[in-house]
Amino acid sequence: MRAHPAGPRSGELHTDRPTGAAPADLNALDPGVWARGARRDPGGAVSLAGVDVRDLADSFGTPLMLIDEADFRSRCRDFAAAFGRASAVHYAGKAFLCSEVVRWLDDEGLALDVCTAGELTLALRAGFPPERIALHGSNKSGHELEMALHHRIGAVVIDSFHEIGRLAGLVEQFGRSAADPVPVMVRATVGVEAHTHEFIATAHEDQKFGFSLAGGEAEEAVRRVAACQGLRLIGLHSHIGSQIFDPSGFEVAAHRVVGLLREIVREHPAVAEGIVTLDLGGGLGIAYTSQDAPLAVAEAATRLRVLLDKECSEVSLPVPRLAVEPGRAISGPTTVTLYEVGTVKQLPGLRTYVSVDGGMSDNIRPALYGARYTAALVSRHSDAAPQVVTVVGKHCESGDVVVHDVALPADLRPGDLVAVPASGAYHRSMANNYNHVPRPPVVAVRDGTARVIVRRETLEDLLRLDVEP
Numbered sequence: 001m002r003a004h005p006a007g008p009r010s011g012e013l014h015t016d017r018p019t020g021a022a023p024a025d026l027n028a029l030d031p032g033v034w035a036r037g038a039r040r041d042p043g044g045a046v047s048l049a050g051v052d053v054r055d056l057a058d059s060f061g062t063p064l065m066l067i068d069e070a071d072f073r074s075r076c077r078d079f080a081a082a083f084g085r086a087s088a089v090h091y092a093g094k095a096f097l098c099s100e101v102v103r104w105l106d107d108e109g110l111a112l113d114v115c116t117a118g119e120l121t122l123a124l125r126a127g128f129p130p131e132r133i134a135l136h137g138s139n140k141s142g143h144e145l146e147m148a149l150h151h152r153i154g155a156v157v158i159d160s161f162h163e164i165g166r167l168a169g170l171v172e173q174f175g176r177s178a179a180d181p182v183p184v185m186v187r188a189t190v191g192v193e194a195h196t197h198e199f200i201a202t203a204h205e206d207q208k209f210g211f212s213l214a215g216g217e218a219e220e221a222v223r224r225v226a227a228c229q230g231l232r233l234i235g236l237h238s239h240i241g242s243q244i245f246d247p248s249g250f251e252v253a254a255h256r257v258v259g260l261l262r263e264i265v266r267e268h269p270a271v272a273e274g275i276v277t278l279d280l281g282g283g284l285g286i287a288y289t290s291q292d293a294p295l296a297v298a299e300a301a302t303r304l305r306v307l308l309d310k311e312c313s314e315v316s317l318p319v320p321r322l323a324v325e326p327g328r329a330i331s332g333p334t335t336v337t338l339y340e341v342g343t344v345k346q347l348p349g350l351r352t353y354v355s356v357d358g359g360m361s362d363n364i365r366p367a368l369y370g371a372r373y374t375a376a377l378v379s380r381h382s383d384a385a386p387q388v389v390t391v392v393g394k395h396c397e398s399g400d401v402v403v404h405d406v407a408l409p410a411d412l413r414p415g416d417l418v419a420v421p422a423s424g425a426y427h428r429s430m431a432n433n434y435n436h437v438p439r440p441p442v443v444a445v446r447d448g449t450a451r452v453i454v455r456r457e458t459l460e461d462l463l464r465l466d467v468e469p
Contacts, residue, residue: 026377026386026409032287033374034421035068035334037445044381046419050448053338053378057417060443061456063358064338065428069104069446071334072424075297076108079326082301090134092282092327093119095425100444100453101331102126111154113325117144124151134185138208142166149174149182157185157237157279159210161217164224164231171230181232184225185279186211188218190256192240192249209239213256222264226271233271235320236260239281242328245294250280251307258311265317275320280304282325286332288422289374297329328425335424337362337440338378339402341416342394352389354408356418359393360400361437363420363427367399375403379417382409391418395435428454436462 029038029046037049046053049068056064079089090111097114102123105112112128114120115136123133133153135144140156140163148156149170158164167182176182187210211218225233238253257278265272285294295303305322312319339356346352365371375391387410391403403420412418431439438457443450 026407027381029376029421030287030290030374032292033290033333035336036071036074037068038336038421040378040381046376046378048336049445051445051450053336053417053419056443056445056450057338057340057379059450060441060452062338062340062417063356063362063440065335065362065423065440065442065454066338066450067331067335067424067442067444067453069444072101072331073104073108075330075334076105076110078297079301079324079330080109082298083305083322083324084301087301087305088277088279088321088323090279090323090325091330092325093123094429095327096331096335096428097122098442098454099126102128111323113327117141117147120144120147120151120153130154136187138210140166142170145170146174149176155183155185155234157187158221158225159187161221161224164221164228167231168228171228176230178229181230183234184231185235185237185277186218186221186225186233187237187239188213188257188260190238190240190253192252192256210237213260218260219263219267222260222268222271226268232274235275235277235279235323237279237281239325240283242283243285244283245285245292247295247300247303250304253280254278254304254307254311258308258315258317261317261320262315277323278308278320279323279325280308282327282329284326284329286328286422286425289372291372294329332425333422335422335427335442337420337423337427339391339418339420341412341414341418343414344389344412352387354389354391354412354418355394356391356402357394358440359395359402359437360397360432361393361395361434362431362440363402363423364430364432365426366401366404367397373403373406373420373422375406375408375418375420377409377412377416378419382411384409384411386410387412391420395437397434433457433462438462 040046048066083089088111090113091105093112093114106128111132112123113134113136130151130153134155135148136157138159145166189210189212191214211221225231236257238257240249240253284300287294308322309319339358342357343355360367386407388405388407393400393402441452441456442454444453
């Protein structure tokens, strides 16, 4: 069993800064960054939803992804309450999805976006209502489209002219007609440069998603959908990127999508009557560090509704239902990843490296995007002075960095537990087996109890795929 050193109580909910500046109290946790159920106990150890992280490490090993179930559910309710009955909140499954999360989403009444056969199969097997599922994807296979039609999901978000042709062929095969059409949405590329990393900005012209408004492709896509008797256009879709703090991009996007709707009303009035939804996508940012200042959900909802009402009223159009697609904004803040320190390597005059037992196999975002995180010593209290260190993983790659330049106690030592908050979006979804490292489990914690919802991958799991001679 792991030793549980005691210490005096210190601080409650504040955090450090990844810029190299030391925070006032290394033992504090910032409520804007950490999951809502995170607390530091009188002995200095952190608990999540009433469960001591040291006990969790003893029971489940490390690295370990811990998701605060009550926090996840409360964020679902926050979005549902903020956007109201006249809107639709679709959870973006790509952020993190497993059978238990699907059940939480169903319980809380949200809709679900999927973008592959794997995500769709998971949702259906977990019992999610197909009419509340939308299928995204820039290159949907024939099999994925067949699944969508067979299970009669809520909508297919069309992303290319080829896809319209594939759907038109499948409509006849599945016996769908104007009397029983397949509901679809057209994804428009609105030419908005979101204030985000170029790899996750998705609405500028030079990218793979959607139909360009500026080039007329979006309007042509609407014409082709209208010409297919077995398809029914129920909405227009736009997504400008991810990790967005400035809402001005949404305002421009709404203006341009409403402009497309106005053209449809003029050119295809019968088609326009079926458009009941305007989907402005997801992308609301979260706080990975205390430097980040995301919009509150209620404020974001109010601004989006007001701007949509304004845009439609200015061109005398009825206001369609507003849809949004939060993924990261729901799952991201709810999860803490727990690591054990293996080595502390001091390079005098250069840097101190703190190596943990995970790395880019459980969080590749720092390597892909230069994503910034914070971290804290969570297994004990420390009165040691702060020291700016770089937390790295165990992989044979110099880019295997977990947290750049974070202030941690100078007495950090092997066996200590270090946790990285705000690790619930894309981490497990993008996890990999570099160096044949098994992927970590996901454990849900709630009301002082813990249960595995995604088990730890084993070496046998990895070897099972090898074909023996």
